Amino acid sequence: MFYTSKDSFHLAVDCVILGFAEDSLKLLLYKRDFEPEKGKWSLLGGFLKREETLDEAAYRVLARITGLRNIFMEQLSAFSKLDRDPAARVVSMGYYSLININDYDSAMLKQYGVEWYAFDEMPDLIFDHDEIVEKSLKRLKRKAKTQPIGFELLPENFTITQLRNLYEAIYQRKLEPANFRRKFMSMGLLDRLPIKDMNSSRKGAFLYAFNKEKYEVLSSLGYSFDVSRI
Amino acid sequence: MFYTSKDSFHLAVDCVILGFAEDSLKLLLYKRDFEPEKGKWSLLGGFLKREETLDEAAYRVLARITGLRNIFMEQLSAFSKLDRDPAARVVSMGYYSLININDYDSAMLKQYGVEWYAFDEMPDLIFDHDEIVEKSLKRLKRKAKTQPIGFELLPENFTITQLRNLYEAIYQRKLEPANFRRKFMSMGLLDRLPIKDMNSSRKGAFLYAFNKEKYEVLSSLGYSFDVSRI
DNA sequence: CCAAAAGTGTTCACGCTACACCCATGC
DNA sequence: GCATGGGTGTAGCGTGAACACTTTTGG
Numbered sequence: 001m002f003y004t005s006k007d008s009f010h011l012a013v014d015c016v017i018l019g020f021a022e023d024s025l026k027l028l029l030y031k032r033d034f035e036p037e038k039g040k041w042s043l044l045g046g047f048l049k050r051e052e053t054l055d056e057a058a059y060r061v062l063a064r065i066t067g068l069r070n071i072f073m074e075q076l077s078a079f080s081k082l083d084r085d086p087a088a089r090v091v092s093m094g095y096y097s098l099i100n101i102n103d104y105d106s107a108m109l110k111q112y113g114v115e116w117y118a119f120d121e122m123p124d125l126i127f128d129h130d131e132i133v134e135k136s137l138k139r140l141k142r143k144a145k146t147q148p149i150g151f152e153l154l155p156e157n158f159t160i161t162q163l164r165n166l167y168e169a170i171y172q173r174k175l176e177p178a179n180f181r182r183k184f185m186s187m188g189l190l191d192r193l194p195i196k197d198m199n200s201s202r203k204g205a206f207l208y209a210f211n212k213e214k215y216e217v218l219s220s221l222g223y224s225f226d227v228s229r230i
Numbered sequence: 231m232f233y234t235s236k237d238s239f240h241l242a243v244d245c246v247i248l249g250f251a252e253d254s255l256k257l258l259l260y261k262r263d264f265e266p267e268k269g270k271w272s273l274l275g276g277f278l279k280r281e282e283t284l285d286e287a288a289y290r291v292l293a294r295i296t297g298l299r300n301i302f303m304e305q306l307s308a309f310s311k312l313d314r315d316p317a318a319r320v321v322s323m324g325y326y327s328l329i330n331i332n333d334y335d336s337a338m339l340k341q342y343g344v345e346w347y348a349f350d351e352m353p354d355l356i357f358d359h360d361e362i363v364e365k366s367l368k369r370l371k372r373k374a375k376t377q378p379i380g381f382e383l384l385p386e387n388f389t390i391t392q393l394r395n396l397y398e399a400i401y402q403r404k405l406e407p408a409n410f411r412r413k414f415m416s417m418g419l420l421d422r423l424p425i426k427d428m429n430s431s432r433k434g435a436f437l438y439a440f441n442k443e444k445y446e447v448l449s450s451l452g453y454s455f456d457v458s459r460i
Numbered sequence: 461c462c463a464a465a466a467g468t469g470t471t472c473a474c475g476c477t478a479c480a481c482c483c484a485t486g487c
Numbered sequence: 488g489c490a491t492g493g494g495t496g497t498a499g500c501g502t503g504a505a506c507a508c509t510t511t512t513g514g
Binding site: 160182200 | 463464466467468469
């Protein structure tokens with residue numbers, strides 16, 4: 001039959017799992033307990049199975065380690081260099097996901113040999129995983145400007161200063177506190193709670209929640225989220 | 231050995247080849263001369279071979295039909311639904327490329343059974359190829375706003391009106407001629423030639439050329455191409 | 461009262477919008 | 488001279504950038 005004459009390939013998914021804590025972006029890395037490259041650090045990955053799509057495989061890998069479902073996750077791109085995995089020809093689909101680091105069950109960390117790393121303290125990764133990480137950061141930077149995906153990285157309630165710290169970590173530059181606040185307030189997508197966070201200042205800072213429903217309504221009416229010019 | 235226990239898959243590439251003529255965007259479609267779905271229209275595609283990357287496979291497919299090389303081409307995303315190809319499990323990587331339709335050797339059209347279609351006159355496509363096409367249009371729309379990729383679709387020399395017609399086709403809305411002209415002129419990336427195109431008006435319209443070198447210099451200095459607000 | 465973070469006000473400049481207007485030329 | 492598309496001028500408005508200022512409260 002026609003198709004059987006064609007080459008076939010192992011297909012994998014590799015996930016860049018991003019979180020935000022202590023005012024900086026982190027990613028979850030895995031210390032390999034199997035060959036090749038046993039003992040070295042890598043992204044979380046796995047092989048595609050016959051009865052699942054790539055997206056399903058990526059969610060399976062994520063859920064196995066973090067226990068989390070219904071997470072923001074997106075395809076990056078395919079990585080298909082001939083010798084990227086020295087042991088065999090493997091084509092890999094890169095994914096990235098954004099998780100609220102507090103939701104993450106830290107008991108899982110030891111159990112699976114995974115660890116959070118800030119980007120400037122990251123060990124060398126195997127294969128072309130550095131390239132996948134780089135791509136995920138670029139994507140996050142681009143996407144955060146026109147879609148409210150930043151909130152995926154924050155707890156449900158947050159102060160404007162926390163939100164600004166997140167955007168400063170993503171954009172990698174300082175943002176004017178006054179103008180940043182006004183910009184986000186003016187979009188009308190943040191609900192102010194009658195609660196103050198008293199940890200960071202004597203005056204206390206109001207907590208806010210992102211109103212996803214309102215975003216979707218406005219979005220469907222043609223309004224666009226745009227924080228590309230802050 | 232570890233890897234041999236894993237499933238393996240046929241991998242394909244499918245290319246959305248876009249051109250611009252008669253003030254509208256077109257794509258190159260292929261009338262299949264093999265099963266499955268023989269006689270129906272599809273994107274140009276092919277199977278990945280053992281000794282090539284996905285990008286190489288996409289360029290090979292493009293070159294075979296158009297004879298063109300050094301073309302703008304980019305990965306869209308992977309398509310991996312279980313039954314997308316009824317004959318076998320095939321995971322496909324979608325690509326899109328932008329070509330100057332005049333460079334295209336029209337003798338090839340008949341020889342390979344391919345044809346240009348405007349989007350509103352497009353026949354139904356096989357498998358999930360409509361989805362791939364849709365994705366390519368979305369990508370083009372997004373990308374054209376912050377990168378000068380529109381020029382890939384035009385001949386080397388063009389009038390400002392032609393350029394505006396292209397952007398109107400991409401954005402799918404009318405643009406103010408006066409403001410559009412000023413916006414592009416102010417970027418300093420268009421070289422005016424001492425030649426007028428006399429076809430479209432009595433007065434004649436100057437021809438321009440996109441100065442890629444200047445763009446790359448400015449780009450590396452941190453200036454950004456941005457026509458997102460016209 | 462003071463320090464420090466939260467939050468508000470205000471000015472300025474730039475760039476987009478809208479539309480009026482001039483230009484060149486073939487008929 | 489007039490119709491037509493090419494091209495310029497310009498007033499008004501909105502918004503981002505910068506920075507001064509007020510508020511709150513624990514020490």
